[in-house]
Structures are given as structure tokens and as C-alpha cells.
Amino acid sequence: MAVRSMRTSYFGKYREIVWAVALFLLFDLAVLVLNFYISFQISSDALAINMAGRQRMLSQRMTKELLTAAVDNNQGIVKLSSLNDLRKTAMLFDGTLTAFERGGTIPGGDGSPVYLDGLKTDAGRALLRDARQLWQPLKDAIAPLMTGDIFDPAALSVAVRIARESNTKLLVLMNELTTQLEGVARDKADRLRTVQTVGIMLALLNFAFILFKFIARLRATDRKVEAAQQETAEILATVKEGLFLLDSSFRFGSQYSASLARILGMEITPGSDFRELLRQMVHPDMYPSTVDYINLLFGDRVKESLVMELNPLTAIEVMVPRADGSSARRFLTLQFNRASQVGRIANLLVTVTDVTEQVLLQRELAAEKKKSKTELTVLLDLLKVEPAALTHFLTNTEWTLIEINEQLRSVKGEERDYRFLIGSVFRKIHAIKGDAAALGLRPFEDLAHEFETLLARMRDKGSVSGDDLIAVPLPLDELFERVAIVRDLSIRLAGYHDAFSPRPGSEGVVDDLIDLAQRIATERGKEVQLSTDLKMLDELPSPVQASVKSVIVQLLRNAIAHGIEAAGERVQLEKSPVGGIYIALKRDEAGEYELHLRDDGRGLIPRRIKESLIESGRYNAEQLAEYDDKQIIMKIFDPGFSTAAVADRDAGHGVGMDVVKQKLHDLGARLRIVTRENRYTQFVVRFAV
Amino acid sequence: MKLLVVDDSNIIRSRIARATLQANLTNLEIVGLARNGDEAVDICLRRKPDLVTMDLTMPGMNGIECIDALLRVAPDLRILVVSALSDKATAIEALKRGAHGYLHKPFTDARLAEALVELMDGLEERHVRYDRR
Numbered sequence: 054m055a056v057r058s059m060r061t062s063y064f065g066k067y068r069e070i071v072w073a074v075a076l077f078l079l080f081d082l083a084v085l086v087l088n089f090y091i092s093f094q095i096s097s098d099a100l101a102i103n104m105a106g107r108q109r110m111l112s113q114r115m116t117k118e119l120l121t122a123a124v125d126n127n128q129g130i131v132k133l134s135s136l137n138d139l140r141k142t143a144m145l146f147d148g149t150l151t152a153f154e155r156g157g158t159i160p161g162g163d164g165s166p167v168y169l170d171g172l173k174t175d176a177g178r179a180l181l182r183d184a185r186q187l188w189q190p191l192k193d194a195i196a197p198l199m200t201g202d203i204f205d206p207a208a209l210s211v212a213v214r215i216a217r218e219s220n221t222k223l224l225v226l227m228n229e230l231t232t233q234l235e236g237v238a239r240d241k242a243d244r245l246r247t248v249q250t251v252g253i254m255l256a257l258l259n260f261a262f263i264l265f266k267f268i269a270r271l272r273a274t275d276r277k278v279e280a281a282q283q284e285t286a287e288i289l290a291t292v293k294e295g296l297f298l299l300d301s302s303f304r305f306g307s308q309y310s311a312s313l314a315r316i317l318g319m320e321i322t323p324g325s326d327f328r329e330l331l332r333q334m335v336h337p338d339m340y341p342s343t344v345d346y347i348n349l350l351f352g353d354r355v356k357e358s359l360v361m362e363l364n365p366l367t368a369i370e371v372m373v374p375r376a377d378g379s380s381a382r383r384f385l386t387l388q389f390n391r392a393s394q395v396g397r398i399a400n401l402l403v404t405v406t407d408v409t410e411q412v413l414l415q416r417e418l419a420a421e422k423k424k425s426k427t428e429l430t431v432l433l434d435l436l437k438v439e440p441a442a443l444t445h446f447l448t449n450t451e452w453t454l455i456e457i458n459e460q461l462r463s464v465k466g467e468e469r470d471y472r473f474l475i476g477s478v479f480r481k482i483h484a485i486k487g488d489a490a491a492l493g494l495r496p497f498e499d500l501a502h503e504f505e506t507l508l509a510r511m512r513d514k515g516s517v518s519g520d521d522l523i524a525v526p527l528p529l530d531e532l533f534e535r536v537a538i539v540r541d542l543s544i545r546l547a548g549y550h551d552a553f554s555p556r557p558g559s560e561g562v563v564d565d566l567i568d569l570a571q572r573i574a575t576e577r578g579k580e581v582q583l584s585t586d587l588k589m590l591d592e593l594p595s596p597v598q599a600s601v602k603s604v605i606v607q608l609l610r611n612a613i614a615h616g617i618e619a620a621g622e623r624v625q626l627e628k629s630p631v632g633g634i635y636i637a638l639k640r641d642e643a644g645e646y647e648l649h650l651r652d653d654g655r656g657l658i659p660r661r662i663k664e665s666l667i668e669s670g671r672y673n674a675e676q677l678a679e680y681d682d683k684q685i686i687m688k689i690f691d692p693g694f695s696t697a698a699v700a701d702r703d704a705g706h707g708v709g710m711d712v713v714k715q716k717l718h719d720l721g722a723r724l725r726i727v728t729r730e731n732r733y734t735q736f737v738v739r740f741a742v
Numbered sequence: 743m744k745l746l747v748v749d750d751s752n753i754i755r756s757r758i759a760r761a762t763l764q765a766n767l768t769n770l771e772i773v774g775l776a777r778n779g780d781e782a783v784d785i786c787l788r789r790k791p792d793l794v795t796m797d798l799t800m801p802g803m804n805g806i807e808c809i810d811a812l813l814r815v816a817p818d819l820r821i822l823v824v825s826a827l828s829d830k831a832t833a834i835e836a837l838k839r840g841a842h843g844y845l846h847k848p849f850t851d852a853r854l855a856e857a858l859v860e861l862m863d864g865l866e867e868r869h870v871r872y873d874r875r
Contacts, residue, residue, distance in 0.1 A: 342831035349837050356860050359822065359843025365830050 070266055077259040084252030091245040097170055098238035103162060104149050104169055105234050109227035111146040115195075116220040118142060122198075123213045131204050140199040147192055153230070154181050177233055184226045187219040295405030298392060301351045303327045303344075306400065316385065316407050318373035334371050334385070350389050350401055357391055364388065368412050384412040424538075427496045431535075432542055438492050441561040443543055446488050448569060448606050450497070451536050453481045455610075457529060461522065471517040478525070479508040485532070500535055504528035544599045559590040562602060566609060570634065573613045580620055580630060581613055586637035589646065597742055600716045601648060605636055607713045608650045608736055616654030616734050626731055628653065646742065651735040657728040659685040665694070686726055690714040743862055744773040746791035748782040748808060749824065750800040754847070758795055758824070758854065765855035770862070779803025783811050791819070793861055795845075798825040798836060806836050813840045820861050824849070 118139040125132050145160065149169070152159045156171035172178055194212040197205050285308065289296065295313030298306030307323040314320050321330070328344065335343050343365045349355050366387035372380040386408045392400040435443060457478050464474050482504045489497035507528060511521050563585050574581045587605075590598055617623075617632030624630055637649045659682040666672045666688060677685065688694060690710050717724055722740035727733075747758045755775045762772060770793075774785035778800050785791070794812060798805030805823065812819055823836045826847035833844050845857045 339831065342834045345838055346830075346834050349834070354840075354842060355837050356843045356863075359845065359857055359860055360837060362846045363830050363833050363837070363844050365834070 067270075070263060070270070073259055073263045073266065077256055077263065080252055080256045080259060084249060084256070087248045087252070088245065091241055091248065095238055095241050095245065098234060098241060100161070100167055101153070101169060101172075102231060102234045102238060104153070104159070105227060105231040107162070108146060108149055108153075109224060109231060111142050111149070112220065112223040112227055115139065115142045115146060115191075116216045119195075119209070119213045119216045122209055126206050126209055136198060136204070139195065143192065143195050143199060147188070150181065150184060150188060154178075154185070172234075174233070174237065177230065177237075180226055180230050180233065184223065184230070187223050187226065191215045191219055191223075295403075297321070297403050297405075298400040299327055299347075299389075299403050300400050301398075303347070313405060316373075316383075316405050318375065318380070318383075334369055335365065339365050347389060347401065350391060351398055353398060361388075368408050382409075383407055384409045427535075428538055428542065431494070431496050431539055432546070434492075434494050434496070435539065435542055435546055438494065440543070440546075441565070442492060443539075444562070444602070445565045445568065446492055446494070447536055447540055447543070448565060448602075449488070449572075450485050450532070452569065452573070452606070452610060453485060454529060454533055454536065457481060458526075461525060461529075464522070466519060468517055471519065471522060472512075474522070475508055475512050475517065479505065479512060482508065494539075497532075497535060497539075500528065500532055504532065540599065540603075544596050559587045562590055563587055566605065566636070569606065570609060570613060573610055574617070574632075577614065578619055579613065579617050579632060581617055581632045581634055583609075583634050583636070585635070586639075589638040589640055592640075593646075593742060597720065597740075600720050601638070601738075604648065604713050604716045604720075604738060605650065607710065607716075609634065609636065611710065612650065612652035612654065612734070616652040616656070618655055644741065646740055648738040648740075649735065650738075651733060653733050656730045656732055656734050657686050657689070657726065658730050662686065662688060669694075686728070743769045743793065743865060744771055744789060744791040745793045745795070745858070746774045746776060746782065746785055746789070747772065747795050748776040748779070748800075748805075749795070749797040750777055751797070752777075754797065754824070761851040761854045762858065764851060765858075767855060767858060767862075770858065779805075779808035779811060782808055783815065786812055786819070787815055790816070792865055793858065794819055794821045795824045795858075796821050796836075796841065798823060798827050798832060806832070806839055809836055809839045809841055820865060822857055822861050824854075 118135060122132070122135050122139065125135065148157070148159050151157060152169040153172050156169060158166045158168050161167035172181060191212065194208065194215045197208040198212060289308060289310040292310045293312055295310055295316040297309035297313060300306065303326055305321050305323050305325055305327055309321065309323075317330070331343060332340060346360070346363060346365055349360065350357065364387075366385075368384045368386055370382060370384055373383045374380045384407070386406045388404040388406070390402045390404070391398045392402045394400075438446075460474055460477060464470050482501050486498055486501035486505060489495075489501060507524060511517055511524075514521070566585065567583050570581050570583045590601065593601060612634050613632070617634070618626065618628075620630035623632065633653045635649065635651045639647050639649070641647065662685050663677050666677060666685075667674055671691075680688075690713065694710065717738060717740075720738075720740045722738045725737040725739070727735045727737070745762060747755050749755045749758070755777075759772055759775060762770060773789035773791050774782075776782035776785050779802060782794070782796075786794075796805050796809060800808070803811065805825065809821055809823075812821065821841040821843075823833060823841045823844045824847060825833060825844070827833055837844065843857060843861055845854065849857075
């Protein structure tokens with residue numbers, strides 16, 4: 054149905070031209086038919102002229118033969134051959150005249166029979182009547198000479214007489230007949246010329262019309278094609294997707310969008326085999342199915358919309374080469390749509406889309422979902438854990454993770470150091486895992502277990518290089534993040550604990566701090582004595598309390614790690630071998646809180662901080678020359694700052710101070726530091742609630 | 743138009759049947775619910791359906807074998823694969839064997855109705871040819 058209507062419209066489109074060509078052919082045919090007809094008539098006329106001329110000649114020959122016979126007769130000679138000639142001439146003349154009158158077959162100029170049409174014109178017939186009247190007496194007179202074997206001289210005399218009388222008239226009549234026939238033939242020739250001229254003129258006009266129409270249509274079509282091509286080119290130049298046509302032999306079409314090369318990271322060659330590209334894009338196991346899928350679309354059995362979901366080229370991961378020679382990981386989708394021509398699937402339109410952002414977003418979303426699920430699991434676990442134990446676990450875990458981080462940053466580049474580091478980190482993570490398991494904190498336990506597995510693989514390897522350690526920060530970050538999540542959740546849960554359970558006293562916090570201080574001091578071969586006055590902590594709202602505790606933990610850890618000297622050094626400085634740390638929270642008359650943390654260690658020494666800053670490459674001496682001591686001391690809060698004592702692999706210096714800075718910012722607190730070399734350092738944090 | 747549902751899951755068979763009835767598709771009548779390939783071939787011969795929804799993972803005769811068996815007795819049958827299979831290669835193989843379309847489980851009622859309408863497209867003009875076994 055569709056095909057027929059297309060043909061109809063095709064005919065409709067070219068109807069004018071079809072009619073013009075038909076007319077042209079009709080004119081040509083008409084001219085040809087007329088030409089044939091008139092030519093045939095002219096040929097017939099030429100015969101008639103020829104025969105009329107022969108009649109003229111025969112009339113004279115007959116007279117001559119009669120006169121010759123008469124002369125012979127007078128001399129007493131009878132020539133039968135002459136009489137025979139006369140007979141033939143007379144018969145030929147009579148037969149021809151009869152043929153002119155009624156039409157008939159007569160001997161032609163060469164003796165062969167020819168058909169002569171009877172004359173139909175009035176003037177011609179009048180001439181023939183006159184000729185018949187003149188000829189009949191002569192014919193009758195000659196008749197006795199033509200029949201019988203006896204020659205009658207009297208009959209010859211009569212014939213000669215009549216011939217003499219009618220000879221000239223007959224000649225004139227035959228002459229006129231010839232002239233008239235020539236006139237008729239001339240008229241017909243003129244008519245033929247006119248017909249030919251008119252016919253050819255009409256045909257030429259028609260041809261000109263066709264030419265004009267055809268050129269006009271061609272130009273219009275050309276304009277449309279050019280416009281369409283221009284539009285196509287513009288679309289292909291601007292469309293963001295990679296577009297190209299694929300034929301059933303898997304060859305690229307000649308046109309494709311400008312974005313295609315950018316998306317694929319390579320130029321494609323029209324006519325080249327798409328399967329070459331396909332082999333690079335899909336896994337070898339999936340390649341045959343992918344080719345099958347495309348082949349199915351070239352067939353008309355499967356429904357295009359019902360197989361879209363099966364497209365194997367959906368969000369496929371590819372390494373796309375970049376201009377600088379490197380390659381980038383991208384996710385591409387190649388969508389195939391049938392492009393039909395006259396009901397036949399000739400090509401597939403392939404749309405190549407870079408879906409990297411969507412894929413990454415989806416993965417992020419999935420990760421978020423997983424995280425939410427983890428949070429929920431953690432939340433449920435947290436409900437079962439005693440708050441003080443949880444706080445203790447989180448503080449210890451965070452501290453351990455900070456330590457590991459510092460170890461990673463400060464490790465030296467020898468295999469022995471790497472092995473030592475891996476062993477040390479392994480033990481610490483294993484401890485976290487054990488603690489988490491004891492408390493029933495499954496997400497922590499799982500993460501620690503994964504980390505432990507990674508470390509075990511490294512530990513069991515034949516040789517360890519710095520490259521192996523590249524994998525360590527990732528699980529470390531995950532654990533850090535998990536600690537942050539749990540801390541946040543525990544703060545949120547604190548409200549529930551406040552509502553449903555007895556409020557945890559500051560005693561619990563103090564106990565945790567004492568445990569922590571003892572653990573850190575023991576690990577570093579130091580001794581500390583912690584004295585606290587933290588009852589005010591109980592007054593603080595939970596979120597503030599958590600931040601303050603976090604600040605205390607970090608400052609306490611720094612005080613032990615960096616401030617408090619080893620027992621031997623303290624003795625040399627004439628100090629007590631046991632370092633003293635005092636932590637107190639007070640409230641002034643204005644209602645503001647002041648957190649004090651004071652240690653009697655070596656103090657913050659601007660000179661040494663300066664040296665560390667220069668050694669770290671962050672600053673040069675000239676830059677630091679512009680800072681005063683106070684400003685230099687504040688540099689310890691820069692993220693990643695570490696002092697010269699970093700060489701000690703078990704102690705990360707400066708660690709956590711950026712955390713303190715963040716917490717102070719959260720509290721909206723002001724910080725004051727008072728310090729004296731080899732005597733003390735005191736942090737005073739002032740904040741309002 | 744007659745529909746046969748082939749799925750080993752009672753839930754899915756009922757679901758497809760219910761969704762088809764609720765979609766109120768003109769001229770579509772469910773002529774059988776088959777639990778496996780053998781039942782499908784048996785119903786196919788007795789009730790002569792025009793359309794089939796086909797699960798791929800079934801005990802005994804699997805979906806692809808079932809497609810082969812059904813098309814042997816009814817070469818013009820239109821088959822919609824309805825599967826939760828994440829293995830696209832198997833589903834593509836089912837299409838190669840003669841299925842006409844694929845619908846991923848889980849599906850919405852609307853999507854199933856659309857797929858059946860698409861599958862029925864052009865089927866009114868002819869009758870499914872059945873060969874005698």
C-alpha cells in the first residue's frame with residue numbers, strides 16, 4: 054500500500070514532464086505517419102508523372118511508326134516488325150490511359166509491372182476525357198492493323214490521317230497531364246514540408262518546455278538537497294552524541310557527527326569495519342552476542358522496542374585515548390535504531406553517548422545507599438553498646454588511625470622499614486577489629502577485617518616496595534570516615550541516651566582520658582600524671598560536649614607525644630620524671646566556658662617549629678622572617694604540619710592539630726596559647742554555649 | 743488472539759495473567775498457564791496460541807529449548823521472553839532461536855501490556871500455522 058502511494062506520488066511529482074514527453078512522442082509519431090503517407094503519395098505521383106511523360110512520348114512514337122509504315126507501304130514494303138512495334142506502342146498507350154482513368158497495373162519504365170492510381174482531380178479527369186476522345190478514333194483506326202495477319206493499306210491510310218489530325222492535340226493533352234501531375238506532386242511536397250516544419254517546430258517547443266521544466270525541477274531539487282545536506286551537516290556538527298550509520302555488512306556510513314571522534318577518542322574511517330572497534334570495546338566473551346544482537350536488528354523479526362534492554366553496549370567501560378597520549382576511563386552507550394528505506398532495514402543509526410557522569414552518579418548513589426545501610430546497621434549496633442565503652446572505642450580507634458597515618462607519612466624508603474610498618478599497622482588494625490568485635494560493631498569489624506586481609510597479603514609477599522603501600526590509605530580513609538559517621542551518630546544518639554538512660558557523668562570521660570594518656574605514655578616510654586577538673590562537662594549539650602572531648606583528646610595526645618619529655622630528659626632538666634598534665638573546664642561570671650590544658654613539658658619552641666617548616670619545604674627562611682613567634686606557633690595548626698622530631702616512627706608529630714582547629718571553629722571558640730621553653734605549654738579555649 | 747504464559751513461578755504466571763486481564767487488551771485471551779516446557783508444548787498443540795510469554799530459567803526443558811520445541815510445532819508463534827536473567831548473552835541466544843522480544847523482570851503492568859501490544863502488531867492479518875507432529 055505504501056509502495057503504491059509512493060509510486061503515485063512519484064508520478065504526480067513528474068506528471069507535467071510525463072505529459073510533455075508523451076506529447077513530444079505523439080508529435081514525432083504524427084509527423085512520421087504523415088511523412089510516410091505523403092512520401093508514399095509523392096512516390097505514386099512520381100510514377101504517374103513518369104507514366105504521363107511516357108504517354109507523351111508514346112503518342113509521338115505511334116505517329117512516327119504509322120508514318121514509317123505508310124512510307125514503307127508507298128515503296129511496296131511491308132515490315133511486320135514495324136507493325137508489331139506499333140501494336141505494342143498502341144497497347145501500352147491505351148493501357149496507361151485506362152490506368153490513369155480507373156487505376157490498374159501496367160508495365161513500368163523498366164518493363165516490370167507497376168500499379169497506377171486512377172486520377173481523381175477534376176482537371177485531370179477532364180484532360181483524360183479529352184485524351185480518350187482523341188485517342189478512341191485513332192485506337193479504332195489502328196485496331197485493324199493490330200489484329201489479323203493481313204495488312205490492309207487502306208486502314209493504314211485512315212490511321213495515318215487520324216494520327217496526323219490528333220497527334221499534336223494528343224501531345225499537348227499528355228503534356229498538360231504531365232504538368233498537372235507535377236503540380237499535384239509539388240503541392241504534396243509543399244504540404245509535406247509544412248507538416249514536417251510544423252511538427253518539428255512543435256516537437257522543438259515541446260522539447261524546450263521539457264528542458265525548462267526539467268531544469269527548473271532539477272534546480273529546485275538541487276536546492277532542497279543542498280539545504281538538506283546543509284542542515285544535516287549542521288546537525289552532525291553540533292549534536293553532542295556520536296552519530297553514524299551502520300550497514301548490514303557492519304561498515305561505517307560516510308557521514309557521522311563531529312562528536313563521535315571526541316567520544317571515541319579516535320577518528321573513524323567511512324567504510325571501515327565497525328567490528329574492529331567493537332572488539333576493542335567489549336569483552337571477548339561478549340563479542341559474539343553483541344554481533345548477534347546487531348544482526349537481529351538488521352532482520353525484521355524481533356521488535357526493536359522489545360530488545361532495547363538487551364543491548365550489550367550499554368554503559369560499557371572503555372579506555373579512551375586522549376590527545377596527550379594518556380587514556381581516560383569512560384563509560385559509553387551505543388544505541389541502535391533501525392533506519393528503513395522503502396520498507397527495508399538498510400542501516401542502523403548508532404547513537405554513541407558518553408554516560409560516564411550518569412554511571413559515576415549511579416555508583417555514588419549506590420555507595421550512598423550502602424553507606425546509609427551501614428549507618429543503619431551501625432545505629433542498631435550502637436543502641437546495644439554502652440555509651441562510655443563506645444566513646445572509648447572511638448577515641449582509641451581514631452588515635453590509632455592517626456598514628457598509622459603518621460607512620461605512612463614518615464616511613465623511610467627501605468624494605469626493612471616497609472616490612473616493619475606493615476607489621477605494626479597490621480597489629481593495630483587487628484586490635485581495632487578485636488575491640489569492634491567485642492562491642493558488636495559489625496561494620497567496623499568488617500572494614501578492619503578487609504584492611505587486615507590487605508595487609509596480610511603484603512606481609513606474606515616475597516618483597517615489599519613503596520608501591521605496595523599505595524593501597525593502604527584507602528581502607529584507612531574508610532575507617533576514618535566510619536569513625537566520623539559513628540561519632541556523629543553517637544552524638545545524635547546521645548539525645549536518646551539522655552532521654553532514656555542515666556546521663557553519663559564526666560567521671561566516665563575522665564576515666565577514658567586517663568586510660569588514653571596511660572596508653573600513649575607507655576607506648577613512648579614516658580610517665581604522666583593526669584589531673585582533671587571536668588565536672589562542667591556535664592552541663593554542656595551533647596554536641597558541644599563531644600567537640601570539647603575531641604579537642605581534649607587531641608591536645609592531650611599532643612601534650613604526651615610532644616610536650617612531655619622522656620623521664621631521663623626530665624631528670625636532666627631537674628624536673629619530676631613524671632610529666633604532669635592538667636585539664637580543667639570552668640565557667641566564668643559572663644557564662645562563657647574556658648577549657649585549660651596545661652603540660653609541664655618542653656614547651657612550644659618557635660625556633661624548632663621554624664626549622665620544621667623550612668625542612669618541610671612549605672616555607673623558606675625569608676618568608677618566616679616576617680612572622681613573629683606567636684604566628685610561628687600558630688603554624689602547628691596547619692594541616693599536615695609536623696615538627697622536626699617526626700623521625701620517631703612511633704610518634705606522629707603535629708597530628709590532629711588540624712582536627713583541633715576544625716573543632717574550635719565548630720565551637721566558635723577562641724584559643725590562647727601560653728608557653729615557656731622547657732617549662733610548660735598551656736592551651737586556653739574559650740567558648741560560649 | 744490467544745496467549746500462553748510459560749513460567750515456573752506461580753507468582754509470575756499469576757502476575758502476567760492478572761496484568762493482561764487488567765490491561766483489558768482487545769482480542770487477547772489467555773489460553774494456558776504452563777509451568778514447564780512440556781506443559782507449554784502440550785497446551786500449544788491443544789489450544790493453539792498466537793503469543794507466548796516465556797521464562798528462560800525453568801526446571802527440565804529450559805526456555806531456549808522450549809522456544810525450539812514450540813516453534814517446531816508452530817513456526818509463526820510470537821514469543822516474548824520474560825526473564826530476570828542478568829546474562830544478556832542467553833537472552834540474545836533466545837532471540838536468535840526465534841523469540842521476538844524481551845521483557846526484563848521485574849516489570850510493570852503497563853510495560854507488559856505495551857510489550858504484548860507490540861508483539862501483536864500485524865498478527866491480526868494472518869493465522870498462526872501449526873504443523874502436525
